[in-house]
Amino acid sequence: xxxxxxxxxxIWDAHVAHEADDGTCLLYIxxxxxxxxxxxxxxxxxxxxxxSVHAPDKTIAVPDHxxxxxxxxxxxxxxxxxxxxxxxxxxxxxxxxxxxxxxSDVRQGIVHIVGPEQGWTLPGMTVVCGDSxxxxxxxxxxxxxxxxxxxxxxxxxxxxxxQQKSKNMKVEITGKLKPGVTAKDITMAVIGETGxxxxxxxxxxxxxxxxxxxxxxxxxxxxxxxxxxxxxAGLIAPDDxxxxxxKGRPHAPKGDQWDTALAWWKTLFTDEGAHFDxxxxxxxxxxxxxxTWGTSPEDVLPITATVPSPDDFEGGKxxxxxxxxxxxxxxxxxxxxxxxxxxxxIGSCTNGRIEDLRAAAEILKGKKIKDGMRAMIxxxxxxxxxxxxxxxxxxxxxxxxxxxxxxxxxxxxxMNPDQLSEGERCASTSNRNFEGRQGYKGRTHLVSPAMxxxxxxxxxLTDVRDLM
Amino acid sequence: MDKFxxxxxxxxxxxxVNIDTDMIIPKVFLKTIKRSGLGVNLFDEMRYDRQGNxxxxxxxxxxxxxxxxxxxxxxxxxxxxxxxxxxxxxxDFGIKCVISTSFADIFFNNCFKNGILPIVLPQEQVDILxxxxxxxxxxxxxxxxxxxxxxxxxxxxxxxxVDAFKKHCLLNGLDDIxxxxxKAASIxxxxxxxxxxxxxx
Numbered sequence: 196x197x198x199x200x201x202x203x204x205x206i207w208d209a210h211v212a213h214e215a216d217d218g219t220c221l222l223y224i225x226x227x228x229x230x231x232x233x234x235x236x237x238x239x240x241x242x243x244x245x246x247s248v249h250a251p252d253k254t255i256a257v258p259d260h261x262x263x264x265x266x267x268x269x270x271x272x273x274x275x276x277x278x279x280x281x282x283x284x285x286x287x288x289x290x291x292x293x294x295x296x297x298x299s300d301v302r303q304g305i306v307h308i309v310g311p312e313q314g315w316t317l318p319g320m321t322v323v324c325g326d327s328x329x330x331x332x333x334x335x336x337x338x339x340x341x342x343x344x345x346x347x348x349x350x351x352x353x354x355x356x357x358q359q360k361s362k363n364m365k366v367e368i369t370g371k372l373k374p375g376v377t378a379k380d381i382t383m384a385v386i387g388e389t390g391x392x393x394x395x396x397x398x399x400x401x402x403x404x405x406x407x408x409x410x411x412x413x414x415x416x417x418x419x420x421x422x423x424x425x426x427x428a429g430l431i432a433p434d435d436x437x438x439x440x441x442k443g444r445p446h447a448p449k450g451d452q453w454d455t456a457l458a459w460w461k462t463l464f465t466d467e468g469a470h471f472d473x474x475x476x477x478x479x480x481x482x483x484x485x486x487t488w489g490t491s492p493e494d495v496l497p498i499t500a501t502v503p504s505p506d507d508f509e510g511g512k513x514x515x516x517x518x519x520x521x522x523x524x525x526x527x528x529x530x531x532x533x534x535x536x537x538x539x540x541i542g543s544c545t546n547g548r549i550e551d552l553r554a555a556a557e558i559l560k561g562k563k564i565k566d567g568m569r570a571m572i573x574x575x576x577x578x579x580x581x582x583x584x585x586x587x588x589x590x591x592x593x594x595x596x597x598x599x600x601x602x603x604x605x606x607x608x609x610m611n612p613d614q615l616s617e618g619e620r621c622a623s624t625s626n627r628n629f630e631g632r633q634g635y636k637g638r639t640h641l642v643s644p645a646m647x648x649x650x651x652x653x654x655x656l657t658d659v660r661d662l663m
Numbered sequence: 664m665d666k667f668x669x670x671x672x673x674x675x676x677x678x679x680v681n682i683d684t685d686m687i688i689p690k691v692f693l694k695t696i697k698r699s700g701l702g703v704n705l706f707d708e709m710r711y712d713r714q715g716n717x718x719x720x721x722x723x724x725x726x727x728x729x730x731x732x733x734x735x736x737x738x739x740x741x742x743x744x745x746x747x748x749x750x751x752x753x754x755d756f757g758i759k760c761v762i763s764t765s766f767a768d769i770f771f772n773n774c775f776k777n778g779i780l781p782i783v784l785p786q787e788q789v790d791i792l793x794x795x796x797x798x799x800x801x802x803x804x805x806x807x808x809x810x811x812x813x814x815x816x817x818x819x820x821x822x823x824x825v826d827a828f829k830k831h832c833l834l835n836g837l838d839d840i841x842x843x844x845x846k847a848a849s850i851x852x853x854x855x856x857x858x859x860x861x862x863x864x
Binding site: 212213215217219221223225232233235236239244246253260261274276277279280283317319320325326327340341342343344345346348349352353354355357359391392395396425426427447448452453455456459491493510511512514515518608609610617627629630631632635 | 678679680681683685686689690691693694695696697698708713737738739742743744745746747750765766767768769772773776777826827828839840843844846847849850852853854857861862863864
């Protein structure tokens with residue numbers, strides 16, 4: 196009898212193409228996603244060495260980080276460097292014969308939203324991209340993680356990665372979530388518990404009733420931020436919810452192949468008695484709507500709490516908290532709900548899917564945002580945008596006073612013109628609240644889409660449960 | 664890739680924890696399509712004011728640390744974005760070794776691809792090296808990769824671990840892709856088997 200395996204063990208074992216005596220493996224890569232920021236140097240490296248792309252059919256590219264999200268973007272990108280980067284991807288995709296969704300394509304969007312939407316991401320696959328939020332695809336029970344540009348070049352040339360296996364960590368969320376609590380609150384609450392280095396060296400498997408109850412959109416939100424907890428990847432075992440989402444997508448298997456695939460996918464779960472090196476358990480009913488107050492994703496508190504004091508911390512974190520409170524312009528003891536904001540951003544690979552927009556619309560329906568508030572909704576893909584228009588969500592947003600944008604990464608990392616100015620304070624559905632992340636000296640509070648919508652209405656961080 | 668064998672140099676102290684790759688190289692510098700020239704913008708928002716003037720208090724602007732080749736940093740160094748621009752900027756500045764209690768996974772891997780040695784040590788030993796680095800330019804630290812040993816300016820030695828394969832590549836300045844292509848037959852065998860077992864992939 197073979198030893199019981201975790202889901203991660205099974206996917207890993209199914210992809211080892213070569214193992215050296217010291218345990219260093221060549222892991223075969225099923226899907227390689229590519230965007231314009233971390234790939235130009237990799238394609239250049241291939242050209243200089245006279246190499247081709249090993250498996251162009253498994254390589255999918257889409258520009259997302261630099262693209263403007265304003266309605267007039269067909270006129271081109273103003274910033275010359277951004278333009279050159281997108282043009283380089285246009286050229287590289289064509290020269291090397293890989294799948295491509297250019298800016299003009301309605302299917303264009305954030306790479307981690309386009310992959311699942313088009314059925315490129317499937318259970319049991321290995322998926323990599325030169326982007327840390329590749330963890331998103333783990334929601335399908337795919338082993339998915341970010342890589343650097345040298346590794347992008349390595350995957351392009353060989354369709355493999357040199358890897359050492361990570362350890363197994365289980366994060367179980369038991370029971371049911373309370374009203375007003377979402378997938379975003381789960382994933383942020385977990386980081387609050389483990390810290391941003393708590394997952395270093397691990398692949399996390401999220402499980403438990405509260406995870407099972409999530410839609411695919413919610414599961415993608417949870418796995419997306421596994422990287423903020425330091426984990427190499429986050430995984431959720433596939434089930435009927437997964438299969439229903441995948442079935443019929445353009446690149447999902449069809450006919451007999453669907454049946455063969457489904458039979459294999461159904462073996463992708465952690466065996467009874469499999470070993471986890473670390474286990475974290477949270478009760479679903481204990482999780483509250485949360486918000487970040489500082490400049491690290493681990494600086495998480497329930498919205499009902501107050502700004503902490505550096506004295507509440509130990510070791511190197513004391514100085515980091517002093518710096519964060521100063522950067523964020525806060526006072527220890529201040530109620531989080533008293534923090535006034537001037538900008539709201541709803542979008543990103545964390546929260547730019549249709550369910551996120553529905554959650555925001557639910558709060559915004561028939562209401563107006565606070566006077567002077569700058570609020571924008573940036574759908575994760577052209578298809579999410581089209582669906583939101585069809586469902587009447589776009590009208591709700593526009594009536595409320597939100598800008599209704601085209602798809603891209605936008606203010607999540609502010610490489611395009613969507614940025615915070617010095618001192619501006621944003622309730623954001625993105626994934627990082629680092630110093631300068633959304634613009635030089637800009638201040639970010641990470642929240643769920645419903646909480647962001649609530650803040651847009653009141654002008655301060657708000658407990659969404661008060662508006663429900 | 665440049666070989667890394669033995670390094671003797673000034674170490675700069677950066678005790679702040681959770682230094683993320685947005686701090687190491689802000690996004691405005693990610694728009695390049697080259698790998699070179701990022702050193703001048705390393706830690707840009709901590710190092711310069713909005714007018715581009717140096718902020719004198721920042722460690723790498725202090726005269727004794729301007730030529731630092733080693734960085735002793737707080738916990739979880741390199742967290743956040745996967746941008747390899749971070750190690751490119753560090754290497755371009757002239758830093759060849761970073762020492763901390765822990766590194767984010769992707770950053771850690773990226774270092775080895777660029778001739779940078781990241782070393783993980785327990786807190787007490789990082790504290791010793793941090794104190795040594797605080798002494799400034801007269802305190803030169805030696806990092807010997809072959810022997811896996813750091814020597815402080817006082818002559819104290821600290822042993823460190825490093826993955827055998829990564830050590831071999833750094834010592835010899837080897838290109839990963841070339842090494843992997845030597846195993847092309849294994850990849851091909853795997854692909855043949857996979858297209859039978861999982862044809863939908």
